[in-house]
Amino acid sequence: MWVLRPxxxxxxxxxxxxxxxxxxxxxxxxPSLLFAEGLTDTKLLAxxxxxxxxxxxxxxxxxxxxxxxxxxxxxxxxxxxxxxKTESSPGSRQIQLWHFILELLQKExxxxxxxxxxxxxxxxxxxxxxxxxxxxxxxxxxxxxxYDKLSRAxxxxxxKRILHKTKGKRFTYKFNFNKLVMPNYPFxxxxxxxxxxxxxxxVPTASSRFHFPPLDTHSPTGDVQPGRFxxxxxxxxxxxxxxxxxxxxxxxxxxxxxxxxxxxxxxxxSSRSAVGAGGxxxxxxxxxxxxxxxxxxxMYPDPHSPFAVSPLPGRGGVLNVPISPALSLTPTIFxxxxxxxxxxxxxxxxxxFNPEEMKHYLHSQACSVFNYHLSPRTFPRYPGLxxxxxQCQMHPEESAQFSIKLQPPPAGRKNRERVESSEExxxxxxxxxxxxxxxxxxxxxxxxxxxSLGQLAREEERSQEEGPVPGRTTEEEKGTLFARPxxxxxxxxxxxTPSEEPLEVAEDSEDRPGREPNAPEKKEDALMPPKLRLxxxxxxxxxxxxxxxxxxxxxxxxxxxxxxAAADA
DNA sequence: CTCGGAAACT
DNA sequence: AGTTTCCGAG
Numbered sequence: 001m002w003v004l005r006p007x008x009x010x011x012x013x014x015x016x017x018x019x020x021x022x023x024x025x026x027x028x029x030x031p032s033l034l035f036a037e038g039l040t041d042t043k044l045l046a047x048x049x050x051x052x053x054x055x056x057x058x059x060x061x062x063x064x065x066x067x068x069x070x071x072x073x074x075x076x077x078x079x080x081x082x083x084x085k086t087e088s089s090p091g092s093r094q095i096q097l098w099h100f101i102l103e104l105l106q107k108e109x110x111x112x113x114x115x116x117x118x119x120x121x122x123x124x125x126x127x128x129x130x131x132x133x134x135x136x137x138x139x140x141x142x143x144x145x146x147y148d149k150l151s152r153a154x155x156x157x158x159x160k161r162i163l164h165k166t167k168g169k170r171f172t173y174k175f176n177f178n179k180l181v182m183p184n185y186p187f188x189x190x191x192x193x194x195x196x197x198x199x200x201x202x203v204p205t206a207s208s209r210f211h212f213p214p215l216d217t218h219s220p221t222g223d224v225q226p227g228r229f230x231x232x233x234x235x236x237x238x239x240x241x242x243x244x245x246x247x248x249x250x251x252x253x254x255x256x257x258x259x260x261x262x263x264x265x266x267x268x269x270s271s272r273s274a275v276g277a278g279g280x281x282x283x284x285x286x287x288x289x290x291x292x293x294x295x296x297x298x299m300y301p302d303p304h305s306p307f308a309v310s311p312l313p314g315r316g317g318v319l320n321v322p323i324s325p326a327l328s329l330t331p332t333i334f335x336x337x338x339x340x341x342x343x344x345x346x347x348x349x350x351x352x353f354n355p356e357e358m359k360h361y362l363h364s365q366a367c368s369v370f371n372y373h374l375s376p377r378t379f380p381r382y383p384g385l386x387x388x389x390x391q392c393q394m395h396p397e398e399s400a401q402f403s404i405k406l407q408p409p410p411a412g413r414k415n416r417e418r419v420e421s422s423e424e425x426x427x428x429x430x431x432x433x434x435x436x437x438x439x440x441x442x443x444x445x446x447x448x449x450x451x452s453l454g455q456l457a458r459e460e461e462r463s464q465e466e467g468p469v470p471g472r473t474t475e476e477e478k479g480t481l482f483a484r485p486x487x488x489x490x491x492x493x494x495x496x497t498p499s500e501e502p503l504e505v506a507e508d509s510e511d512r513p514g515r516e517p518n519a520p521e522k523k524e525d526a527l528m529p530p531k532l533r534l535x536x537x538x539x540x541x542x543x544x545x546x547x548x549x550x551x552x553x554x555x556x557x558x559x560x561x562x563x564x565a566a567a568d569a
Numbered sequence: 570c571t572c573g574g575a576a577a578c579t
Numbered sequence: 580a581g582t583t584t585c586c587g588a589g
Contacts, residue, residue, distance in 0.1 A: 152583075
């Protein structure tokens with residue numbers, strides 16, 4: 001079913017008046033459209049509808065409306081299946097902010113607005129907050145959107161651990177790809193997927209790569225097509241909210257590697273594959289592992305993007321039947337497979353890896369864990385593969401000692417180019433890069449990093465409260481981890497069995513070392529109301545335990561909020 | 570700028 | 580559920 005969402009055209013000229021927020025079924029506009037509902041020959045329908053859809057799209061563009069297609073339509077997928085989060089929020093089929101952010105990050109033309117941060121994997125900088133907000137607002141038909149509001153939305157991701165803030169860097173956030181993508185499909189090499197301009201391999205040194213499906217060439221605000229994402233997976237955030245309601249905010253640590261996630265994912269996907277994958281659900285079962293066909297790293301324009309770029313141009317809008325990478329592409333030897341969350345892999349289910357590749361990956365992961373604040377849990381367990389603790393090769397700009405992170409200061413708001421309505425005017429040409437001052441920001445990495453200590457304390461507390469938690473996200477444990485890498489405990493029979501027990505054992509043994517010193521803090525923590533303790537665990541800073549205003553938030557009393565808003569509108 | 574509570578909105 | 584809107588506090 002198609003829905004017309006009156007909205008500003010993504011890249012249209014200046015927004016004049018906002019059409020009433022009505023939803024118009026395409027059927028009304030186009031009675032001849034056939035709908036798959038209740039019909040069986042979806043292919044036929046899809047074929048026929050495609051034409052009509054094209055036509056409608058044209059109409060829609062004129063009207064300044066965006067069309068969103070539901071997966072059941074059987075036609076081309078406008079948004080990734082998971083974007084609709086059908087499992088967790090049946091009614092929600094709107095693009096989510098983080099999807100949107102990813103979209104922007106993938107489009108070269110928005111580099112001047114938002115871009116991956118150099119040197120930090122998964123980290124991105126909003127170079128032009130106002131512009132990003134504007135784009136977001138346009139996408140969501142919220143003309144009043146501004147960075148303040150947008151950033152509030154982003155902050156909501158902290159607890160969900162989709163994002164976290166890079167402290168000390170303005171407008172800089174970081175995706176928790178650890179949770180979202182990386183651990184799941186480290187070696188995926190999807191051939192014939194499209195180009196993602198701002199993309200690059202997950203980790204600088206990794207030859208492993210995966211491809212983010214191509215975006216529509218027209219608009220990243222996707223008014224039209226964010227691209228062919230895998231239809232199947234991505235219960236991503238959905239998992240948190242859906243089945244994992246209980247653990248949602250309460251036990252966020254579980255998100256990261258619990259076998260439960262795996263199972264959940266499997267169940268989830270198997271149950272939805274029929275719908276989401278449009279009839280190719282059967283593919284999900286067979287993770288054919290093939291032998292390598294690697295390309296050399298370094299061909300990627302942006303080594304800091306978690307996404308690899310494909311040398312091949314996308315195949316346009318033709319529908320590739322999406323499959324569920326979470327299932328079909330996940331090598332079964334991965335005993336560790338956390339939430340099949342954000343796994344934007346497109347359909348041509350062809351990926352490969354080999355031991356060499358694995359080694360690369362693991363090394364890279366090691367680097368990532370340390371340098372990029374990923375969780376050590378991102379280490380998959382590979383039988384017989386031991387990763388030497390610290391032998392990461394790094395790119396020149398990242399080759400600083402582990403204890404020190406060198407980063408150019410973010411282009412501050414003042415530094416950044418004031419592009420007036422760049423959207424309309426600014427051609428894709430040289431986004432005048434803000435002249436980066438010669439200053440170099442030197443961050444002490446581990447020991448002074450308050451996160452580490454606090455985190456450790458919280459880890460301790462957690463294990464007390466919740467018992468041995470298999471799926472902790474122990475980002476900041478990296479220090480310990482690398483100082484004294486635990487002997488990896490490889491599950492004995494991992495192939496074909498997402499074993500959990502061995503994993504947990506390994507997990508535990510890994511997590512044990514060096515937590516004593518934090519006992520005091522732990523008690524302090526224990527005194528804190530549970531709710532407060534939950535917060536900040538992940539993105540914690542020095543002030544993590546200070547009883548901020550939080551709990552005793554000011555009571556502003558209820559009251560119609562909309563009035564004021566309506567007033568100034 | 571950033572954080573996060575609260576309430577409203579979709 | 581996922582924001583959007585507002586806002587006080589750090």
